[in-house]
Amino acid sequence: MEAPNILITGVTGYIGGTILTTLQNTSYPSLKNAKLSVLVRGESKAAFFRQKGIETEVIEGAGQLDLLRKVASNYDIIINPAFCFQTDAANALVLGMGDRVKQIGKELHFIQTSGTSNVGDRPITGRYYEDRIFSDNDDIFGYEVERNKKEPYPQRTTELVITKTGDEVGVKTHIIMSPTIYGIGTGFFNKISIQIPTLIRTALEFGQAEYIADGKEEWDYIHVVDLATLYETMLAKIVQGEDVPYGERGIFFSETGNYRWKELAQGIADAGKALGALKTNETKSITLEEARKLNPTNPEYVELGFASNSRTRAHKSRELGWGPTKTEKDWQAGFRDDFEAVLKGVVT
Incomplete structure (x- = not known):
């Protein structure tokens, strides 16, 4: 594929912004001549990126499905961090690329951002328990189909729908599922993630870092810069014409290490105490009901996002x-980085 037209969504966000700057500074020869464009909401954001010399597509909201489809029909590759839970919006983009396939008969690729809460269990309520470590060489698509029959989940639904649509319209879909993301992003706008900063803000509000139940459940982590290089690596392989698994086999994990929720709370507590933001580095167990405050808009997702087991291997x-470079030392240092960012008022 020569000098592809690439569209990146979500570039004012944490993941999308870091992907954009990573690609702008890529060392891959195959990507240096790629034509990067971004999709943003509103003219004010569009003007910002145009001033940076970046081609810009503008929408007002995720509900503009016809416009999203039309925009997508102009691109060879789309990287989509924006619409993880907005199934219709993500699907409209794939349909638009399908329109382009019909027009030019060219091989097109769609890279979707997702998360490993899709394979998380519900050990506190006992609604679902998963005592396994998933490999992205497993049949993750098949697992998600069966899991979604028992418990529909918007992010998982998005994966399944775009994979099916891609197969139907001739677009090669690839999905990158990430665990807890930490570290300071390199984008122009949002610099920090959601999970750890949410727990930091709660610790500041209540004076103590907290975890749910006994906090023994286990998740994985990845630094946002390592995550962006996975997108970069995948994109380079695609542009170079190399085989990259797609469709039902095109689901990729991105872990670099693992933790237990009680350990994460301790990392927050230690960082907060060292910074003088918390009076104690002792942690506190709370009930799932008390933890609803972590996501008052969608409290049913608290168990998945802050108390489940979600163990994956990339x-x-x-x-x-792909060769991630961040280590356990970076993970430990990341608590202070995220805490300082929250104290400075950096938004997610």
Whole structure:
């Protein structure tokens, strides 16, 4: 694929912004001549990126499905961090690329951002328990189909729908599922993630870092810069014409390490105490009902996002040639970085 037209959504966000700056500074020869464009909401954001010399597409909201489809029909590759839970919006983009396939008969690719809460269990309520470590070489698509029959979940639904649509319209879909993301992003706007900053703000509000139940459940983590290089690696392979698994086999994990929720709370507590923002570095167990404050808009997702087991291994991602560089030391240092960002009022 020569000098592809690439569209990135969500570039004012944490993941999308970091992907954009990573690609702008790429060392891959195959990507240096790629034509990068961004999709943003509103003219004010569009003007910002145009001043940076970046081609810009503008929408007002995720509900403009016809416009999203039309925009997508102009691109060879779309990277979509924006619409993880907005199934119709993500699907409209894939349909638009399908229109382009009909027009030019060219191989097109759609890279979707997702998260490993999709394979998280519900150990506190007992509604679902998953005692396994998932590899991205497993049949993750098949697992998600069966899991969604038992418990529909918008982010998981988005994955399933766009994979099916991509197969129907001839677009190769790839999905990157990430665990807890930490570290300071390199984008122009939002610099921090959601999970850890949410817990930090709660610790500041209540004076103590908290975890749910016994906090023994286990998740994985990745630094946002390592995550962006996975997108970069995948994109380079695609542009170079190399085979990258797609469709039902095109689901990739991105872990680099793991933690237990009580350990995460301790990292927050230690960072807060060291910064003088918390009076104690002792942590506190709270009930799932008390934890509803972590996501008052969608409290049913609190167990998935802050108390579940979600253990994954990025075997297929590493087989692409992806080489994350951040270590356990970076993970530990990340608590202070995120805490300082929250104290400075950096938004997610």
